[in-house]
Amino acid sequence: MDFRPHGNDKNMLQSKLFTKIERNAPKDEPSLNAQLLTRGGFIYKNSAGIYSFLPLGWRVIKKIEAIVREEMDAIGGQEILMSALHDKHYLQKSGRWNVDVVFKVIAAGDKEPSYNASWTHEEIMAEIASKYVSSYRDLPFAAYQIQTKFRNEPRAKSGILRGREFLMKDLYSFHASEEDLFRYYAEAARAYTKIFDRLGTHAVYTLASGGEFTLSNTHEFQVILPIGEDTIVVCEKCEYAENKEIAKLKEGDPCPKCGGAMHEEKSVEAGNIFPLGTKYSEAFNLQFVSEKGEKQYVVMGSYGIGITRMMGILAEKYHDEKGLIWPEATAPFRVHLLSLAGADAMPVYEKLQKAGVEVLYDDRDLSAGQKFAEADLIGIPWRMVVSPKVGDGKVELKRRNEEKAEVMEVDAAITRVIPLKNGI
Amino acid sequence: MDFRPHGNDKNMLQSKLFTKIERNAPKDEPSLNAQLLTRGGFIYKNSAGIYSFLPLGWRVIKKIEAIVREEMDAIGGQEILMSALHDKHYLQKSGRWNVDVVFKVIAAGDKEPSYNASWTHEEIMAEIASKYVSSYRDLPFAAYQIQTKFRNEPRAKSGILRGREFLMKDLYSFHASEEDLFRYYAEAARAYTKIFDRLGTHAVYTLASGGEFTLSNTHEFQVILPIGEDTIVVCEKCEYAENKEIAKLKEGDPCPKCGGAMHEEKSVEAGNIFPLGTKYSEAFNLQFVSEKGEKQYVVMGSYGIGITRMMGILAEKYHDEKGLIWPEATAPFRVHLLSLAGADAMPVYEKLQKAGVEVLYDDRDLSAGQKFAEADLIGIPWRMVVSPKVGDGKVELKRRNEEKAEVMEVDAAITRVIPLKNGI
Numbered sequence: 054m055d056f057r058p059h060g061n062d063k064n065m066l067q068s069k070l071f072t073k074i075e076r077n078a079p080k081d082e083p084s085l086n087a088q089l090l091t092r093g094g095f096i097y098k099n100s101a102g103i104y105s106f107l108p109l110g111w112r113v114i115k116k117i118e119a120i121v122r123e124e125m126d127a128i129g130g131q132e133i134l135m136s137a138l139h140d141k142h143y144l145q146k147s148g149r150w151n152v153d154v155v156f157k158v159i160a161a162g163d164k165e166p167s168y169n170a171s172w173t174h175e176e177i178m179a180e181i182a183s184k185y186v187s188s189y190r191d192l193p194f195a196a197y198q199i200q201t202k203f204r205n206e207p208r209a210k211s212g213i214l215r216g217r218e219f220l221m222k223d224l225y226s227f228h229a230s231e232e233d234l235f236r237y238y239a240e241a242a243r244a245y246t247k248i249f250d251r252l253g254t255h256a257v258y259t260l261a262s263g264g265e266f267t268l269s270n271t272h273e274f275q276v277i278l279p280i281g282e283d284t285i286v287v288c289e290k291c292e293y294a295e296n297k298e299i300a301k302l303k304e305g306d307p308c309p310k311c312g313g314a315m316h317e318e319k320s321v322e323a324g325n326i327f328p329l330g331t332k333y334s335e336a337f338n339l340q341f342v343s344e345k346g347e348k349q350y351v352v353m354g355s356y357g358i359g360i361t362r363m364m365g366i367l368a369e370k371y372h373d374e375k376g377l378i379w380p381e382a383t384a385p386f387r388v389h390l391l392s393l394a395g396a397d398a399m400p401v402y403e404k405l406q407k408a409g410v411e412v413l414y415d416d417r418d419l420s421a422g423q424k425f426a427e428a429d430l431i432g433i434p435w436r437m438v439v440s441p442k443v444g445d446g447k448v449e450l451k452r453r454n455e456e457k458a459e460v461m462e463v464d465a466a467i468t469r470v471i472p473l474k475n476g477i
Numbered sequence: 478m479d480f481r482p483h484g485n486d487k488n489m490l491q492s493k494l495f496t497k498i499e500r501n502a503p504k505d506e507p508s509l510n511a512q513l514l515t516r517g518g519f520i521y522k523n524s525a526g527i528y529s530f531l532p533l534g535w536r537v538i539k540k541i542e543a544i545v546r547e548e549m550d551a552i553g554g555q556e557i558l559m560s561a562l563h564d565k566h567y568l569q570k571s572g573r574w575n576v577d578v579v580f581k582v583i584a585a586g587d588k589e590p591s592y593n594a595s596w597t598h599e600e601i602m603a604e605i606a607s608k609y610v611s612s613y614r615d616l617p618f619a620a621y622q623i624q625t626k627f628r629n630e631p632r633a634k635s636g637i638l639r640g641r642e643f644l645m646k647d648l649y650s651f652h653a654s655e656e657d658l659f660r661y662y663a664e665a666a667r668a669y670t671k672i673f674d675r676l677g678t679h680a681v682y683t684l685a686s687g688g689e690f691t692l693s694n695t696h697e698f699q700v701i702l703p704i705g706e707d708t709i710v711v712c713e714k715c716e717y718a719e720n721k722e723i724a725k726l727k728e729g730d731p732c733p734k735c736g737g738a739m740h741e742e743k744s745v746e747a748g749n750i751f752p753l754g755t756k757y758s759e760a761f762n763l764q765f766v767s768e769k770g771e772k773q774y775v776v777m778g779s780y781g782i783g784i785t786r787m788m789g790i791l792a793e794k795y796h797d798e799k800g801l802i803w804p805e806a807t808a809p810f811r812v813h814l815l816s817l818a819g820a821d822a823m824p825v826y827e828k829l830q831k832a833g834v835e836v837l838y839d840d841r842d843l844s845a846g847q848k849f850a851e852a853d854l855i856g857i858p859w860r861m862v863v864s865p866k867v868g869d870g871k872v873e874l875k876r877r878n879e880e881k882a883e884v885m886e887v888d889a890a891i892t893r894v895i896p897l898k899n900g901i
Contacts, residue, residue, distance in 0.1 A: 069553070069555075069618070070555070071555060071606070071609055071610075071615070071618040071620060071651075072609055073609050097605050097608065099559075099560045099562075099563070099564065099601060099604075100562075100564040103560045103562050103564070104560060105557065105558065105559040105560050105601065105605060106557055106558040106559075107557050107605070108555040108556065108557055108620070111556055111557050111558055114558070129493070131493075131494070131495060131532040132532065132535055133529065133530055133531050133532055133534075133535050134529065134530040134535050134538070135523075135529040135530075136523045136527045136528060136529050136642055137561075137625050137627075137642055138523075138524075138527050138580075138594075138627060138641060138642045139523070140523065140524040140527070151585070152585075153585045153586075154585070155585065156562075156582050156583070156584060156592075157582070157583050157585075158580050158581070158582055158583075158594060158627075159580070159581050159582075159583060159590065160580060160581075160629045161575070161576075161577045161578070161579065161581075161629065162577075166583065168580075170562075170582060170594060177523060177529065180523075181521050181529060181531070182495070184521065185495055185496055185497050186495075191495070194493070194495040196495060196532070201561050201625065203561075203562060203582075205584045205585065217562060218560055218561055218562045227495075
């Protein structure tokens with residue numbers, strides 16, 4: 054009895070996948086993203102705002118992570134993993150120990166909590182940097198991690214868009230001057246634009262307030278979606294945008310940059326960047342000796358992307374009444390291979406594997422209607438069907454986001470689905 | 478001002494690495510593994526038993542993870558990521574809510590904790606499985622994750638061997654019968670043996686007690702080390718072994734399997750496997766209908782490997798008085814390229830990159846003695862030196878664990894260091 058789902062992690066037999074499709078939307082799940090992702094077997098809700106990522110969902114997350122990592126490496130980010138349990142001295146030093154969304158952690162037998170669960174890492178990062186930075190020669194640098202964050206969101210009703218526990222990429226940069234920070238800030242903003250485009254969705258660079266994180270202006274990357282939690286005012290022509298919370302502009306005003314018309318849009322924040330200045334450097338004595346021999350505080354920036362939230366954004370943006378429609382770069386598999394009416398698609402499965410194509414093979418004994426409905430719900434970009442009706446040596450090929458299917462030779466179909474570059 | 482450390486994540490200029498070497502052992506750090514890893518810039522201690530993983534250390538962790546993933550995939554493990562915040566109903570159902578090492582999590586304004594921080598995942602996994610398993614046809618399967626665990630170790634003095642927060646790979650398997658569980662248990666044990674061998678250290682398969690996790694006998698994979706936290710009684714001939722805590726055998730007794738002599742050894746547990754039976758299936762109503770139409774509880778197993786602990790084990794096992802000596806499969810880089818006396822090693826760096834060799838290039842303006850000492854401390858397997866003394870078109874090549882250096886043509890040296898297979 055062998056239950057290997059795949060010879061390597063690129064491929065999987067659906068008969069071995071331990072999750073199953075749900076025909077109906079789950080109860081007690083008001084958000085569309087979590088409904089779709091739960092029905093497809095991507096996520097499991099453990100409690101309000103807290104989800105586990107199942108095999109299909111975890112594959113999507115790993116694709117998102119890989120793209121984010123590549124672009125962070127490209128702007129000099131050095132990957133690390135900081136601790137998740139934070140001794141209370143960290144938030145006490147920066148004055149954030151009593152922030153409402155912070156979960157505190159208490160050991161058995163203790164009366165008071167000694168730690169908080171990581172809600173952000175400016176304090177930890179500043180303390181680590183203070184060990185290694187002493188001269189201007191040690192600057193600039195940037196370090197990032199992909200890690201779980203914990204925040205006690207009072208309204209955890211947006212599925213994985215706003216969880217109490219979520220994966221985040223957070224990059225921190227360290228500079229000898231504000232000028233150098235803003236040079237890097239612009240570079241990071243360009244990298245962010247590229248990341249969201251690669252992930253399959255455009256994000257609008259938006260002026261925003263900084264909330265807990267900073268006193269000065271910050272920026273968000275907003276994905277325009279009907280269900281948005283935020284509202285932005287954005288120019289239809291040049292895309293200059295402000296978050297409604299701080300906007301001086303309103304619907305119909307002329308754009309201050311190009312004169313175009315400003316529009317209000319409901320949207321979701323996919324990333325944010327903050328010029329932190331010296332707040333955390335001062336709290337953790339992060340100083341350096343300048344070229345002129347003067348002691349100065351290091352100037353910091355921080356740059357976040359919600360990794361699990363990104364999966365929620367893609368689900369909200371790319372679906373129809375039948376289910377999910379994954380962009381190619383973040384799909385759990387590239388091809389969904391279906392065998393119908395007892396046909397054996399194993400030779401096609403093996404050919405796809407040899408060609409390096411990620412494939413989920415639905416080898417189960419189910420009706421065509423059921424297989425098609427489940428494939429539509431899961432939302433893999435290409436559907437390839439092997440059946441007696443299609444004929445020997447041929448397959449039926451269809452994109453998830455198109456109606457038209459095409460019958461063609463196996464080899465021609467495989468050539469068609471081989472990724473060109475960047476997984477697209 | 479460009480601070481990219483590398484064009485891709487395989488390579489790095491040491492002048493851009495934000496960590497530095499420490500000449501002396503850190504204060505308040507009694508454990509050898511944490512001393513060595515702290516001095517080399519692999520880890521940072523945030524508080525007792527809590528560490529962050531810095532660029533060099535995180536590279537080692539990712540190598541360990543990749544090997545573990547490959548072998549888990551090979552025995553059919555489906556990768557997932559379960560939640561880290563566990564609503565209290567999970568541990569209350571299994572009767573583990575008041576276990577001493579469990580950290581509890583409390584929200585602002587609440588009087589009592591509502592969650593615990595993940596210390597293990599049997600409960601979560603059993604609940605998830607209960608959603609998808611209904612028939613014997615849904616069995617067997619196995620799922621795993623690599624995730625942070627939190628345990629309030631009262632004596633957190635062993636560095637990353639016994640942290641309050643650590644990365645663990647945990648696999649869970651689900652079966653229709655005890656017979657099928659034990660078939661898979663043996664398969665997992667073979668996979669574990671292979672994993673530890675690939676990671677660079679042999680581990681002894683050892684009969685052990687199950688502690689909190691089970692009522693029946695379990696097994697540990699013990700790495701024999703002088704600083705071990707455990708003691709095992711092991712046969713010098715056939716390697717039959719028992720943990721001293723449950724051993725009926727003692728030093729000098731004849732081995733019950735082969736008659737060889739049993740020896741006591743101090744050792745460290747690198748992994749463990751547990752036949753859980755139906756304890757968690759009963760707590761979470763994880764049932765299936767058998768081939769005979771009878772409702773039965775699913776039989777579970779669990780299988781752990783300490784990922785960050787593994788890095789500690791390797792540091793304890795592979796070092797000398799000068800520093801760390803990484804096994805090739807888990808080294809942060811394969812080659813440490815040093816330029817001395819103003820020589821330019823950039824052409825060699827580029828050639829190594831083209832050849833697909835992971836290389837850390839020490840391009841800093843430091844003395845030969847300082848560069849050699851730092852290279853020895855970091856412990857990369859191959860050291861390649863470019864200098865006027867070595868001569869044009871040549872390099873000096875030396876293994877970290879050998880005394881002898883050899884002067885040779887650049888191309889010959891690169892051919893020598895190219896990995897053969899499995900990164901070895």
